[in-house]
Amino acid sequence: MTELLRIEDLRVAFSTRAGTVDALHGVSLSLEKGQTLGLVGESGSGKSVTAYAITRLLDRAGKITGGRILFRGTDVTRVPERDLRALRGAAMSMIFQNPRAALNPIRSVGDQIADAIRAHRDLSKKEARAQALDLLKAVLIRDPETRLDAYPHELSGGMCQRIMIAMAIACEPDLLIADEPTTGLDVTTQKTVMDLLARITADRGMAMVLITHDLGLAAQYCRDIVVMERGRIVESGETRALFSDPQHPYTRRLIAASPTPRSTVEDLARAAQEAGEVLPPIAATPRPAPEPGTPPLLEVRNLIKDYGAPTRAVDDVSFSIPRGGSLGLVGESGSGKSTLSRLICRLIDKTDGDVIFDGEAIGGIPARDFHRAPQRRDIQIVFQDPNDSLNPRFSAFDSIAHPLRTLEGLRDGATLKARVEEAAQRSGLPPELLTRFPHQLSGGQKARVGIARAIALRPRLLVLDEPTAALDVSVQAIILNLLDRLRREDGMAFLFVSHDLNVVRMMCERVVVLRLGKVVEEGSGHSLFANPQSAYTRELLAAIPHFDPAPVPVQA
Amino acid sequence: MSATLRHAGWVMRGNPVTALAIAGVALLVLVAILAPWITPYDPIASSVAEALRPPSAAHLFGTDQLGRDILSRLIMATRLDLMIAASAVILSFAAGAVIGAFCGYRGGTLDRVVGRVVDVLMAFPLFVLAMAMVAALGNRVENIVIATAIINLPFYIRFARAEVNIRRDAGWVEAARAGGEGHLAIVLRFLLPNVLPAMAVQISLNLGWAILNAAGLSFIGLGVTAPTPEWGIMVAEGARFITAGQWWLVAFPGLALMLTVLCFNLMGDGLRDILDPRMRT
Known part of the structure; x- marks a missing residue:
């Protein structure tokens, strides 16, 4: 397997009112061609910052202060801004959390997909539209001919996310970064979107970085998992091994805190205690149990x-x-x-x-x-x-x-x-x-x-x-x-x-x-x-x- | 309170123009308050011998056609103009915010009726409307205040209505209802305080506009009458002398008007940053 992406000791800092705050303290990971990697962690863990650093989409306050990001052998952190445009979309692309906010509300989705294609390939409008149609079929949108002219507000959240996927895969990138792609979608929709994403990346040999707070989702769709906490990688490994035998206390805490079909409130209580939660002793006297035959509350x-x-x-x-x-x-x-x-x-x-x-x-x-x-x-x-x-x-x-x-x-x-x-x-x-x-x-x-x-x-x-x-x-x-x-x-x-x-x-x-x-x-x-x-x-x-x-x- | 001051200090360090504007407004208010004691001459005492003197050490801003000291008149006029503007804006803000907030909260018929009345008011050229009102009510300072307040009212109503409307279904409003709060209290104690920071910007911009409006009315001879010192009248009277080369009669009151309006406008933006609690960290 050839290495596609290698991150070495990446450091990112944000300048805020209180001074500079380090968001990433030396993150290192590597990704092979066609590999799926789950980046899991809670808010503030730095998982999204890592993704934005890879695509160099950090906002103005964020700065890469150290380390290297080698993508197909070139250091992305040193690529000048104008060459980045050729990289983004064509070689790596990103799917964002809120599809409705990521789509332009006043352009039809077909035009937006065509825009993504024409940004990187010299195609006529007609050819781009034909390709957009193929992509809509690929992301399993029903009735793709009419949907091509639909506007984002006419589509459901799940469909908007499929449009985003179509845009992201339009130029056949080697790397797809999905930042919480299904947060805010219903579970059944989440399943269809994720199944689709998994199939497309597998079919086209794309590598995928899935950023999520949902351990179950990462486990189900990724070969390897990286667990992040406060800007550091605390544990990484092959999915099954990591979940069956977590080494780091944070990973263990995270697994204990995630509700599963078998977990009980007592499990959560243990997870809470491990996190340092100290609850006061029971303060009130419980109400007497209702007499049999009393009407429901x-x-x-x-x-x-x-x-x-x-x-x-x-x-x-x-x-x-x-x-x-x-x-x-x-x-x-x-x-x-x-x-x-x-x-x-x-x-x-x-x-x-x-x-x-x-x-x-x-x-x-x-x-x-x-x-x-x-x-x-x-x-x-x-x-x-x-x-x-x-x-x-x-x-x-x-x-x-x-x-x-x-x-x-x-x-x-x-x-x-x-x-x-x-x-x-x-x-x-x-x-x-x-x-x-x-x-x-x-x-x-x-x-x-x-x-x-x-x-x-x-x-x-x-x-x-x-x-x-x-x-x-x-x-x-x-x-x-x-x-x-x-x-x-x-x-x-x-x-x-x-x-x-x-x-x-x-x-x-x-x-x-x-x-x-x-x-x-x-x-x-x-x-x-x-x-x-x-x-x-x-x-x-x-x-x-x-x-x-x-x-x-x-x-x- | 100290947190607010610290925050204000932070905003002003980041944006010195705001600090300058606030200092300018503070200076204007100070001048207005102290006016009777700091004027070097009696602002309405005329002295034909001293008429139309250019700026000099004795008369810093020169004298007008009746020999009155322009600096003294400017200082006295600050008081009158600020008072007219402030009372007009306070009146329309108080009425507009409450009316708008209730419309935004209740919606329905009340909202539709008030909304159409506001539309009708806004369809008039506002300055002409103010002129007509002063002419009809009588040529007095109070009537300038009332006219200015009324033509400002639609903006406050719309603003408050829109701001309350987007917050009407917020979780904390529902929580207040679940906490047993009545509708009147929700509007007055929950919604209005949240809308005020945004409205403070509007107030500041409006003060500048109200001053221009009052000066404009006096300029065309409505409201304040000679010999009361007022910026609009001073510009109107001085305009005749520009062609004769006596520029100082117009330039200083004009400059005062311009700087005042500028200060209020610049202060507006800074105020929003200072008053919004979410801008603090």
């Missing part, structure tokens, strides 16, 4: 939400959650799970059906008046994106104190302070962070503020809308473990909304699978996994990438 009856679109966002959904119980809502984008969680939180109004909380019908109270309803403090919600769910002008203290002030009428004083600090402590948020503003907190810390705010009132039902979707796996492990503890401490009921079946199975006793607003399947977490009844659930389960027991071979 929450009952959703034939709930419908119609936005006037051809299909209803939520279409005749019924389920119930017992006191202190936990129910998972799973579905892909457009399944109506977020709408449903907002209906139950009474942030939006239903079209029909009812929501019964603790024996009282609350579906009829208009959402705009629900803030005055007595049930407001009993139903709280943790939002998906911790960056978006905190008021930028409120300190962490004010964010957590807000519901206590409005719903319990606590004014500034020792009681309020004590309650806020207690909620923060139970959420694992150090008290010294309470004076900080959201932009001064990390993603995991913001998630904790969001959780502390929701549990401060000791609600009886906590709705969790993808609470960990925006977090790194190790942070996710800690947060999930924390949520599970809180539920047991307080006897809260959970409605856990997620696209991640593994997470839902760990966290919930019962699971409801939604598709296009309808309930596809309902059952206990374990039976749903062991013996899925509907074809859709089976498809969902099959699409989740695994890294154990052994990498599943790629279907061609």
Whole structure:
């Protein structure tokens, strides 16, 4: 095998307001022709910086301060800017994380592919268009003749990513760098896109560097894996060997923190402890178990939400959650799970059906008046994106104190302070962070503020809308473990909304699978996994990438 | 507070023009406040013997056709012009931000009605509208303020509406609702404070524009009347003497107007960087 890419002791630094920050501290790796390499790590590990350095696409603040990047024997770090253009696209190309943002919204996708071809080859417009059509066929786009003239907004996220793949392979590069190519796509779409990518690179003998935070994905599609942490490579090796016998503690932690079909919350707790998470002893006395025969805490009856679109966002959904119980809502984008969680939180109004909380019908109270309803403090919600769910002008203290002030009428004083600090402590948020503003907190810390705010009132039902979707796996492990503890401490009921079946199975006793607003399947977490009844659930389960027991071979 | 100051210092070190503009505005405000005590001469006392003297040691900026000291008149005029501009902008900002924020939050009929009214207001040539209003309401300083406020109102309404609209469904607004907050408080205590930094830029740009507007109205003889010192009137009166070579009657008030507007405009951009908490690290 001939070596295609060799990186020797690569160092990259970014100049920021606080001075120069080193992003890569001497990264070395090599890649053969046609090899697939997975670059895994969490945010801040430097995996994307490595990719941008290879293509010399670092932004102005980033500088390669040392080392060499040998691509087909030439040192990319020394190539003058004008020669780079011949290299990019033709010899190496890149697929970006957000396909919609990477495509020009006002040009048809066919023109954009043709542009990519004509940038490197002297072809007429007609010839380029014919090639673009071939490429669309290669990336398995249905009805390619008409899609050639489509604009990015007319295509789904998965299709946009296929267009990006078509552009990236247009000039038959030797190296394809895919930077989180399927983040933000549904699992089933992820599977089709990744299968396609794997087949194309194998067919055309391209080498691929797959950058991802998802260990399962890397394991399934890459021959070798490089694990990065804080700008350093901590471990590398052949995929199966690396996963069966990880050497570095960080790799072990990462593997332990990744939810698998068999992992339990206790596994996550261990991963959390290894990461140095110290949780306070159980603070509250659990609520007494409900008497047999008491009505469920929450009952959703034939709930419908119609936005006037051809299909209803939520279409005749019924389920119930017992006191202190936990129910998972799973579905892909457009399944109506977020709408449903907002209906139950009474942030939006239903079209029909009812929501019964603790024996009282609350579906009829208009959402705009629900803030005055007595049930407001009993139903709280943790939002998906911790960056978006905190008021930028409120300190962490004010964010957590807000519901206590409005719903319990606590004014500034020792009681309020004590309650806020207690909620923060139970959420694992150090008290010294309470004076900080959201932009001064990390993603995991913001998630904790969001959780502390929701549990401060000791609600009886906590709705969790993808609470960990925006977090790194190790942070996710800690947060999930924390949520599970809180539920047991307080006897809260959970409605856990997620696209991640593994997470839902760990966290919930019962699971409801939604598709296009309808309930596809309902059952206990374990039976749903062991013996899925509907074809859709089976498809969902099959699409989740695994890294154990052994990498599943790629279907061609 | 000290963090804000540190941050402001950082922004100004990176962008000295902002620092210069802020210093300029501060100087203007200081001059306006101290005006009655720092004028070397009585700004309205005329002395025919001293008429039309070019700049000299005794009269730094020269004297006008009635022998009044131009520097003293400029200083007194700073006070009047800044006051007109500031009151007009504060009025339209306060009303516009609240109206716009409610429209952006509620949407629906209220939003549509207010939106069309704003469209109608903006369809008029704004200066002509201001002229008509002053003419109709009466030739007084208060009416210049009201007219300037009204013609500025549409911009604030639109701005606040758009900024609130994009934040209306943000997670932290939903969180506030889940926290039991009423709609009025969400608009006033959650949304408006988040919109203010962006609006501060608008305010600063608008102050310059309002000064020009007030000066323009006086220039054509509306609002402030002679012998009150005001930049627009001074330019209007001095214009007759340019052809005779007595340039200082026009040049100094004109320069004052230009520098003031420039300072406010430059300050606008710097303010955005200073007031936005996300720019801090």
